[in-house]
Amino acid sequence: MSALLSSLLILSLFSTGISLSSNYYEKTCPNAESLIRKAVRDAATNDKKVPAALLRMHFHDCFIRGCDASVLLDSKGKNTAEKDGPPNVSLHAFYVIDNAKSAVESACPGIVSCADILALAARDAVVLSGGPSWVVPKGRKDGRTSLASETRQLPAPTFNISQLQQSFAQRGLSLKDLVALSGGHTLGFSHCSSFKNRIHNFNSTTDVDPSINPSFAASLKSTCPATNNAKNAGVPMDPSSTSFDNTYYKLLFQQKTLFSSDKALLDSPKTKNIAAKFASSKGAFTKAFIKSMIKMSSITGGQEVRKNCKVVN
Structure with missing residues (x-):
């Protein structure tokens, strides 16, 4: 496959026109960010490796099909999901996202996407590690496809x-x-x-x-x-x-x-x-x-x- 065709194929998987905004959950789930922050903080208190894990997880999610939480999906039947692809088998701290999701589902069911939770958790992970904070645009949707075969698209540590x-x-x-x-x-x-x-x-x-x-x-x-x-x-x-x-x-x-x-x-x-x-x-x-x-x-x-x-x- 030519480099141009390969690039077009990858780009076609991203950017479906979803509009993000800083106040997306202001009326529908106003406590979402504080609930997610608490889940990250609680986990990081018990495991100092959690912040790095969440930042890496978000990066690996966004580089495959965009930031759609496809990295969080479990393998099922004959389908091997992204999290079980070779570059992702060392990812961990998925339970932090699950805990955050449980908290926001209790407060406002069916409103906050897993993709937004992961993006916010990555920001909170940086803050907890002494890094900067920023306003995360929200409104991402979750993807329905997760393929281990696509993880070869991730930039490898051996890349030039x-x-x-x-x-x-x-x-x-x-x-x-x-x-x-x-x-x-x-x-x-x-x-x-x-x-x-x-x-x-x-x-x-x-x-x-x-x-x-x-x-x-x-x-x-x-x-x-x-x-x-x-x-x-x-x-x-x-x-x-x-x-x-x-x-x-x-x-x-x-x-x-x-x-x-x-x-x-x-x-x-x-x-x-x-x-x-x-x-x-x-x-x-x-x-x-x-x-x-x-x-x-x-x-x-x-x-x-x-x-x-x-x-x-």
């Missing part, structure tokens, strides 16, 4: 800058959006499998990616030896992996980020310059992140308001 640019452009996102949203890697944990390509058998002449800091590579190899196939082995995304800050960009220039897709931001003069600005100014990063999150989360594609986030109506 050209692949990243194409993936984001197909969704109407710019290079600045790419760099800003990559800053979400300041939160969370990565399994060894996502960066092992950089520290073992990098190519035919060298074992370790020469663009990675040698001492950092050595520490990663000690945690993730070539012979270790432990499923849960891995490392924090950065030393302050529970705090939303601009450390990610500083580490980028110290050659201490994990993924090939992180390092790729330095391979284009434009993305490198944007990353340098974010490394030197947390304010510039947070301002751009808010703008890019609103832009990404406004990619719509659903058809209904699910009663249960795990199954279609």
Whole structure:
């Protein structure tokens, strides 16, 4: 399939003309945001990994069929859903969205979509991690289709800058959006499998990616030896992996980020310059992140308001 046809196919899955607004639930479910915020806060109090999980979940949802909560649907019968696709098997904290949905259903049945709950929960996750807040446009609908086969469309941690640019452009996102949203890697944990390509058998002449800091590579190899196939082995995304800050960009220039897709931001003069600005100014990063999150989360594609986030109506 040509690149043009592939792009048109992906774009055809998004943006069905759903109009979003900041006060969408003002009259129909005025307490929706506070109920969702409480569900996220309660979960994060018990598990510090929840905020990163919710932010990643929202990203993975929006990049497949738009922000339609298709990532929340369970596999059924012969259909394997997105959450069981290879890039998504490490997603977790779905129970937080279920808890939030139960709370809003009790207050205002059949009104608040799972897609809106996930978008709001991602915002609340950033705030709880010390990051900025923003007004989330609302009114998304939930999708009725979820296919594990489509998760191959997600940008992979092994992507180079050209692949990243194409993936984001197909969704109407710019290079600045790419760099800003990559800053979400300041939160969370990565399994060894996502960066092992950089520290073992990098190519035919060298074992370790020469663009990675040698001492950092050595520490990663000690945690993730070539012979270790432990499923849960891995490392924090950065030393302050529970705090939303601009450390990610500083580490980028110290050659201490994990993924090939992180390092790729330095391979284009434009993305490198944007990353340098974010490394030197947390304010510039947070301002751009808010703008890019609103832009990404406004990619719509659903058809209904699910009663249960795990199954279609």
